[in-house]
Amino acid sequence: MNLNPIILTLVTFVPLLGGLVLMAVPNRDRDIRWFALIVSLVEFVLALHLPVYFRAERAGVFQYEINLQWIASPNIHFHLGIDGISLWLVLLTTFLTPLCVLISWNSIHERVKEFFILLLILETAMIGVFVALDLFLFYAFWEATLIPMALLIGIYGHERRIYAAVKFFLFTMVASVFMLAAIIWLYAKTGSFDFATIQQAIQAGAVPGFAAAAPWLFLGFFIAFAVKVPLFPLHTWLPDAHVEAPTAGSVLLAGVLLKMGTYGLLRFNVGLFPAQARENAPWIMVLALIGIIYGALVALVQPNLKKLIAYSSVSHLGFVVLGIFSLTQAGLNGAMFVNLAHGVSTGALFMLAGILHERRHTYEITEFGGLATPMPMYASIFLFITLSSVGLPLLNGFIGEFLVLSGAFQARALYGVLAATGVIWSAAYLLWVYQRTFFGVNKNPKNASLHDMYPLEKIAVLPTAVAALIMGVAPILWLKAIDPAVHSILHPVAQFSARVVGQ
Amino acid sequence: MTMTLPITEILAPPNVDYVRILPELVLSFFGMLIMVLDPLIDEAKAAKTVGTVALVGALASLAAVYVQAGSPGEAFSHMVRVDNFSIFFHAVILVIVLLSILSSFEYMAQQRIRAGEYYGLILMGAAGMCLMTSAVELVLIFIALEISSISTYILAGFLRRDPRSSEASLKYFLLGSFATAFFLYGVALIFGATGSTTFAQISIALRTGYVPTLAYVAMAMIFVGLGFKVAAAPFHVWTPDVYEGAPSPVVGLMSTAPKAATFAVLLRVIFEAQLPGTFWLIWFAAVLSMTLGNLGALKQNNIKRLLAYSSIAHAGYLLVAFASLPASGIPSAMFYTAAYAAMNVGAFAIISHIGNHGERYTSIDDYAGLGQRAPFLAAILTVFLLSLIGIPATGGFFAKFYVFSAALHSTTPLVGLTIIGVINSAIASYYYLRVVVVMYMKEPQGEAIPLTPLPAAARLVLVLSALFTLYLGILPGSVLAYAQDSVRNLIP
Numbered sequence: 001m002n003l004n005p006i007i008l009t010l011v012t013f014v015p016l017l018g019g020l021v022l023m024a025v026p027n028r029d030r031d032i033r034w035f036a037l038i039v040s041l042v043e044f045v046l047a048l049h050l051p052v053y054f055r056a057e058r059a060g061v062f063q064y065e066i067n068l069q070w071i072a073s074p075n076i077h078f079h080l081g082i083d084g085i086s087l088w089l090v091l092l093t094t095f096l097t098p099l100c101v102l103i104s105w106n107s108i109h110e111r112v113k114e115f116f117i118l119l120l121i122l123e124t125a126m127i128g129v130f131v132a133l134d135l136f137l138f139y140a141f142w143e144a145t146l147i148p149m150a151l152l153i154g155i156y157g158h159e160r161r162i163y164a165a166v167k168f169f170l171f172t173m174v175a176s177v178f179m180l181a182a183i184i185w186l187y188a189k190t191g192s193f194d195f196a197t198i199q200q201a202i203q204a205g206a207v208p209g210f211a212a213a214a215p216w217l218f219l220g221f222f223i224a225f226a227v228k229v230p231l232f233p234l235h236t237w238l239p240d241a242h243v244e245a246p247t248a249g250s251v252l253l254a255g256v257l258l259k260m261g262t263y264g265l266l267r268f269n270v271g272l273f274p275a276q277a278r279e280n281a282p283w284i285m286v287l288a289l290i291g292i293i294y295g296a297l298v299a300l301v302q303p304n305l306k307k308l309i310a311y312s313s314v315s316h317l318g319f320v321v322l323g324i325f326s327l328t329q330a331g332l333n334g335a336m337f338v339n340l341a342h343g344v345s346t347g348a349l350f351m352l353a354g355i356l357h358e359r360r361h362t363y364e365i366t367e368f369g370g371l372a373t374p375m376p377m378y379a380s381i382f383l384f385i386t387l388s389s390v391g392l393p394l395l396n397g398f399i400g401e402f403l404v405l406s407g408a409f410q411a412r413a414l415y416g417v418l419a420a421t422g423v424i425w426s427a428a429y430l431l432w433v434y435q436r437t438f439f440g441v442n443k444n445p446k447n448a449s450l451h452d453m454y455p456l457e458k459i460a461v462l463p464t465a466v467a468a469l470i471m472g473v474a475p476i477l478w479l480k481a482i483d484p485a486v487h488s489i490l491h492p493v494a495q496f497s498a499r500v501v502g503q
Numbered sequence: 504m505t506m507t508l509p510i511t512e513i514l515a516p517p518n519v520d521y522v523r524i525l526p527e528l529v530l531s532f533f534g535m536l537i538m539v540l541d542p543l544i545d546e547a548k549a550a551k552t553v554g555t556v557a558l559v560g561a562l563a564s565l566a567a568v569y570v571q572a573g574s575p576g577e578a579f580s581h582m583v584r585v586d587n588f589s590i591f592f593h594a595v596i597l598v599i600v601l602l603s604i605l606s607s608f609e610y611m612a613q614q615r616i617r618a619g620e621y622y623g624l625i626l627m628g629a630a631g632m633c634l635m636t637s638a639v640e641l642v643l644i645f646i647a648l649e650i651s652s653i654s655t656y657i658l659a660g661f662l663r664r665d666p667r668s669s670e671a672s673l674k675y676f677l678l679g680s681f682a683t684a685f686f687l688y689g690v691a692l693i694f695g696a697t698g699s700t701t702f703a704q705i706s707i708a709l710r711t712g713y714v715p716t717l718a719y720v721a722m723a724m725i726f727v728g729l730g731f732k733v734a735a736a737p738f739h740v741w742t743p744d745v746y747e748g749a750p751s752p753v754v755g756l757m758s759t760a761p762k763a764a765t766f767a768v769l770l771r772v773i774f775e776a777q778l779p780g781t782f783w784l785i786w787f788a789a790v791l792s793m794t795l796g797n798l799g800a801l802k803q804n805n806i807k808r809l810l811a812y813s814s815i816a817h818a819g820y821l822l823v824a825f826a827s828l829p830a831s832g833i834p835s836a837m838f839y840t841a842a843y844a845a846m847n848v849g850a851f852a853i854i855s856h857i858g859n860h861g862e863r864y865t866s867i868d869d870y871a872g873l874g875q876r877a878p879f880l881a882a883i884l885t886v887f888l889l890s891l892i893g894i895p896a897t898g899g900f901f902a903k904f905y906v907f908s909a910a911l912h913s914t915t916p917l918v919g920l921t922i923i924g925v926i927n928s929a930i931a932s933y934y935y936l937r938v939v940v941v942m943y944m945k946e947p948q949g950e951a952i953p954l955t956p957l958p959a960a961a962r963l964v965l966v967l968s969a970l971f972t973l974y975l976g977i978l979p980g981s982v983l984a985y986a987q988d989s990v991r992n993l994i995p
Contacts, residue, residue, distance in 0.1 A: 071980040073987065074908060111875070140895030147894065150936075154944040155874075162944050166936060173892075173932045177925035184904070184921070188911040 007049050008064045008080040011090065012127050014043050015097070019120035022113060029112040033105055036116035040098040043123070047094035050087055051481070059084070059484030060491075062133060062196075070137075076193055079134040084485030085266065085336055086130040088478055089259055092343045093130070095467070096255045097123045100248035102460035103351045107247060107358055108156060115156060119248060122148035126256050130263060135183045136193040139176070142224075142264075145257060146172055149249065157244040164237075164244035171237040175227035182220030185213060199272055203492060218276035221268045222284075228261030231284075231321055232291035235314050242310035243363070247354030250306065254313050255347035259339050262320045266332070266489065270324065274493040281325040285411070288325065289418050291318030296425030300432070305356070305363040308433055309349045312389070315422060316342045322419055323404035327493050331407020332486040333479060338400030340478065341471060345389040345397060348464035352382050355457050359450050365433060370442030375452045379438045381461055386434050388468040390427045396471035513580055520578035523585045523637070525567040526593055527630045533560025534626035541619025550611045550618040554604065557622035561601040561629070568593045575992075581701050582640040587989030591837055592636035592767045596760045599844050600629045602968060603756040606852040608960045610752050613860055614662060621661060625756065628654030632764035639775070641690040641700040644768055648686065648732070651764060652679050655757045659749035665861065671748025678741045679731065686728025692721035693778070702776040714779050722778040726788070729772070732765040734758075734811075735818045736791035743799070746811035747865075751858055754807060755851030758814045759844040766821060766840055774829040775993050785826045786920060792819025793927040800934045806854055807865050809934060810847070813891060816931060817843055820906055823920055827909040833993060834986035835905035841982060842898030842975045846890040849968030853884050856961050857952070864952045867941055874943035877954055881942045883965045888935045890972045893928050898975030903928060905983070 003010075018039030025032060054063060062081030070078045082090060100119060108115045125148065128141030146169055154165030187193055189208060190201045201207050227234045238258075242250050270277045295314030302308040316338060323335025355378065357363055372379040388395035391402075401423060409416030442448055453461070471478065521528065537553050537560075544552050568590060577584045604625060611618045631650030638644045656679060660672025694700050696717040697708035709718060731738040746754045773781050796816030803809040821843070824836035857873075857880070858865050874881040890899035907924055910917040957965075975982060 071978075071983070073980075073983065074905075140900075143895045143900075147889065151943060154940060162940055165944070166933075166940060169936055170929075170933055174926075174929040177929045180904075181907070181921055181925050184908045184911050185916070185918075188908055188916065 003049055004053060004064055005066060007046070008082065008131050009066055011043065011047050011050070011094070012080065012124060012131055014046060015039060015120040015127075016124035018043075019117045019124070022117050022120065025113070027113055029109070032113050032116055033101070036120060037098060037101045039120060040094070040101050040123070044094045044098055047091055050082065050090060054082075054084075054087055054481060056084060056481045056484055060488030065133075067133075070134075074136075074187060074193070075191060076136045077134045078137065079194060080131040080137075081133045082131055083488075084481035084483070085489075086263065087481055088336070088340050089130045089256075089263055090127055092259070092340055093123060093126050093256050095463070096251055096343065096347050099347070099351065099460050099463060100251050102456060103251070103354060104246065104248045105456055107354065111155065115152070118148040118152050119252075122152070122252065126252070126260065129260050133195045134193045135186065135195060135198070138195075139180060139183055142176060142179075142260065143173075145260070149253065149257065152249040153241055153245045156246040156249070159244070160240070161244045164240040167237045168241040171227050171234070175234075176224045178220040179224035182217040185217060195267075195271075202272060214273060214276050218269060218273045218280065221264065221272075222280075225261040225264040225269065228264070229258055229317050229321060230261070230314065231287050232294055232314065232318070233287075235291070235295075238314060239307050239310045242313075242350075243304060243306050247350060247357070250350040250354070251347040254309075254350060255343040258313065258317055259343060262317065262324065262335065262339055265321065266324050266335070270327070270493065271489055277325065278327060278493060281327055281411070284325045285322055285408075285415055288318045288321035289415060291315065292322065292419055292422035293425065296422055296429060300425065300429040303365055305353050305365055305433065305437070306350070307363070308365070308429065309346060309353060312349075312426060312429065313342070313346055315426060316346070316389075319401055319404045319419065319422065322415065323400075323407050326404070326407035326411040326415075327490065328407040328410045329483075329486060329490060330403045331411065332490060333482055334400045334403025334405075334407055336400075336482045336486065337475060337478065338397075338404060341388070341396035341400050341468070344464050344467050344471065345385055348385045348461055348468070349389060351457075351461050351464070352378070352385065355453065355461075360446065365436055367444055368437045368447060369440045369444070370438070371447060371450065372438040373442070374448055374450045377452045377458070381453070381465060382438065383434060384465050385468065386430045388465075388472065390430050391423055394469075394472045396468045396475075398472060399475040516579055519574055519576070520583075522571055522574050523576065523578035523583055524634070525571050526564040526597070527634050529564040529567045530560060530626045530630035530633065533557065533563065534623045534630065536560075537619060537623040537626065541617075541623070546617075551608075553618045553622050554608050554611065557604050557626055558601070560626050561597060561604055564629070564633075565594070565597045565601070568597060577639070581703065582643045583634075583637050584639045585637055586992045587985065588767070588770075588833075588837075588993050589637035591985060591989055592763055592840075593633050595763050595841050595844055596629060596632045596636070599756060599760040599763070599848055600625060602848045602852070602964045603752050603760075605960045606755065606848075606855060606964045607752040609958045610750065610855050613955075614750070614862075616661060616750075621658070624654040624658050628658070629760065632760050635764040636767040638768075639702045639771065641693060641702075645683070645687055645690060648683060648765075648768070651761050652683060652732070655753070655761060658753045658757070659745055661750050661753065662748075662862070665748070667748035668750065669748075671745040674741055675745045675749075682728045682731030682738065684728075685724050685731075689721045689724030689726075689728065692717050692724060696721060702771055705776040705778070709777055709779065718778060719780040722772075722780050723784065725772060725778070726769075726781075726784055729765050729769050730788060733762045733769070733818045733821075734792075734815050735788045735822060736795045736815060737788075739792065739795065739815045739818075742815055743803075743808045743811040746814070747805060747807045751807065751851050751855030751862060754810075755848045755855070758810070758851070759840075759847050762814075762818070763840040763844060766836060769825065770833055770836060771993070773825055774833055782826055785822050789819045789822035789826065789920065790923055792816060792822060793924060794819075797927050797930045797934075800931070803934070804867055805865050806867050806870070806938065809867070809938075810850060810854075813931070813935070814847070816927065817891075820903055820924060820928070823910050823917070823924055824906045826917055826920060827906075827913050829993070830990055831905075831909035831912045833990045834983060835902075835909040837986040837989070838905050838975075838979065838983055839902040842890070842902035842972070845898055845968050845971035845975060846887040849965055849972065850884065850887040850891070852961060852964045852968070853880055853887075856880070856957060857954070859953065859955065867938055868948065869952045870938060870941050871945040871947040872942075872951055876951065880957070880965075883969050884942065885939055886969050886972055888939055890976065892932045892935045896973065896976045898972045898979070900976055901979045901983075902975075
């Protein structure tokens with residue numbers, strides 16, 4: 001049977017279906033966990049179909065497309081499809097979700113059913129964001145990620161969970177209405193929500209009033225995505241949300257939800273408004289640079305392990321934005337690769353932090369010290385992941401950052417130099433926290449008797465370590481799909497600059 | 504210009520004319536039947552029997568709407584017109600009435616109210632509301648408006664032993680009469696300006712001749728009257744007090760059905776009669792309603808007051824459609840009334856169930872821990888709240904979406920109005936979300952409120968309104984297509 005025409009629909013809705021079935025399942029925690037695990041694994045296997053049959057040489061074309069009319073007027077289509085960029089983000093999502101189920105296996109013991117229902121619904125919404133090619137559908141999925149995530153934080157989080165959940169919800173909600181206004185404007189002028197149709201109409205200059213509106217439309221999309229990324233100075237919700245979220249929530253938040261922002265910047269801000277992207281690139285790159293350095297410096301002084309990882313995300317995502325708005329082939333390739341690498345390593349770091357919290361119910365770094373003795377296995381995996389996050393060559397962090405930096409150099413040498421210091425900072429804060437946690441004197445007697453990783457925890461974390469290694473050794477497996485997709489996105493940008501130069 | 508009709512036709516209208524007011528006839532008949540039956544039945548059984556009769560009445564009039572849809576046209580000397588537009592609003596109003604009657608079953612027993620007049624008034628009021636949507640003549644509209652208003656004034660005061668309810672009723676009555684007087688004054692001025700009170704004639708007079716200043720004044724007067732009924736700012740101050748004091752199922756009814764009817768009248772006045780000077784009137788009322796409604800709701804602790812302010816805000820979003828072009832503005836306003844009705848009736852059904860005897864539990868804090876204690880109620884209320892926020896996959900989202908895209912579709916896109924609207928809906932998400940947060944994330948402080956088992960009728964109401972809300976959010980196509988279709992016979 002040829003799965004290609006329906007595979008994206010399946011991949012998108014299998015988790016939701018699982019969540020709905022789960023609602024009807026009797027309230028037995030063990031069965032529910034198993035069911036959620038099986039659904040998320042089936043989902044991962046289904047998603048593996050995508051890279052296997054993906055034809056990287058067909059650049060500039062969306063694959064596995066499905067395009068059905070949903071509503072006649074307004075002209076809304078159920079239009080899904082992926083290119084080399086969204087392909088890996090879908091895979092990242094389906095890769096992280098089963099791990100989230102595993103890491104929550106024992107740590108969630110109240111309202112278990114609701115937890116896994118929310119997790120599965122969230123998975124559908126996240127995948128939907130990456131595969132939707134109809135702007136309306138995209139917005140629907142975008143908003144749909146909000147509620148399950150806010151509930152995950154607000155119900156299963158730590159002490160200040162409600163504050164964090166509401167802040168998360170409001171920041172994203174307020175920012176996305178600007179995108180909604182921009183989407184409606186585009187629909188009013190083009191009569192279509194279809195990504196490709198709108199893109200062509202803009203490129204052909206067939207949208208009345210576009211010249212005057214374009215800066216505002218760009219800004220409308222940009223605000224929504226910049227809050228999500230989060231770009232300095234819109235990042236203040238992130239540390240709160242991360243610290244208060246349950247482990248699985250943090251993993252998905254850092255691993256996938258932030259990528260929705262960078263994906264949106266690339267797909268819509270650069271894809272639809274190449275001219276405006278070029279014009280606005282300088283100040284956006286400056287914001288990204290501030291994010292890289294500021295995030296790293298704040299991470300350096302964090303007393304709280306989870307907050308440290310959260311700020312390191314601000315720094316890493318700064319690299320992604322820098323790469324995107326360098327508008328160079330290398331920069332964009334690197335940005336997309338950092339996206340994936342950060343999803344894997346930071347997801348792993350949050351899982352590891354969660355494991356520690358399980359045992360000591362605190363994230364305060366000063367509470368720990370000398371943990372390498374009671375928890376050797378944990379310490380080695382933590383080191384491995386730390387190094388991958390720092391950007392050690394042959395691990396996943398290196399390739400992406402290197403490409404971003406070389407892209408930034410091409411755009412403007414000073415930006416490259418400044419961004420490069422970010423690599424040093426990240427080595428500083430990560431290695432320093434590693435030293436304080438695992439070496440030195442054990443100040444608290446409770447630490448001496450901590451149990452090393454349980455089998456379940458190993459199963460949850462090891463796949464990320466393996467992925468980090470493979471991505472570091474053979475990045476070409478990923479880049480061969482990313483590169484042509486990036487090329488076709490950059491094509492109109494290059495054309496535009498050629499036109500400007502030609503004048 | 505005056506209409507000349509053979510006197511025989513005025514005295515003895517053709518039979519088909521009666522079909523064109525059949526739903527109203529059925530409603531009035533059942534309303535009177537209830538009044539007659541009530542004293543004859545044993546008091547213990549009265550509530551149930553009378554309630555069932557009311558239910559049958561509402562269903563029968565829905566059937567009458569179906570029959571009526573087969574013979575569109577004008578009736579009674581161009582005073583009534585049955586078209587897709589009126590059929591749409593008839594259906595919306597009657598479904599609201601049906602659901603309100605169903606959700607009143609439990610309430611009547613809980614509050615120990617004598618049911619006879621209650622159901623009778625609902626049906627009679629519904630007759631007025633229905634007539635408002637098919638009347639195309641201003642004096643008839645005024646009469647219909649009064650029929651609907653007087654029944655809601657009384658219904659608002661039905662918890663006689665509760666001073667808040669009496670206050671609500673009196674306040675609503677005094678201010679409401681004042682507002683309808685404005686409306687009537689406007690009608691008189693229109694007659695002075697154009698020499699007619701039927702929409703078709705008014706529109707011809709205004710299009711062909713010189714538009715006198717009087718017509719502008721008249722429009723403003725009419726807008727005051729109608730603005731009061733839909734709780735649009737600056738005529739909204741009565742809303743929180745009345746919604747707080749009136750019985751919850753009645754609030755569910757009067758925040759949706761009379762509003763839908765009044766919006767229908769406003770649509771006809773603006774787009775069919777084409778009265779002048781509406782744009783800025785609507786513009787300011789919309790901005791004020793959205794902003795004042797949402798800001799007012801932010802600090803409310805009583806859920807009924809919260810939804811009162813929210814209804815003001817929603818009236819504001821709806822008014823945005825009135826500032827747009829008819830081709831897209833009318834269908835989006837129609838869709839909005841339907842979507843708003845589904846979510847609001849459902850929400851008030853839950854409030855009336857949780858309120859318990861004497862509506863004791865209407866504070867938002869009373870909802871703490873509901874997510875665990877009553878997962879069904881909490882989940883359904885969440886659906887309504889998300890729809891009120893305007894989250895995709897709910898009717899509320901499409902409603903807002905259509906309205907704003909209508910605003911941007913205009914000849915000069917209403918960008919300012921749209922921006923104010925979307926910012927407002929972002930602000931609004933905060934206070935709706937607060938209820939969800941309390942239900943799912945907070946533990947009750949002190950003793951948790953007592954919960955009574957949910958009766959079948961109330962469950963049916965909740966399931967139906969949740970299904971409507973989701974249906975309008977996932978497959979809005981058919982309802983919207985019907986609304987778009989009805990624009991054709993509306994624009995002259």
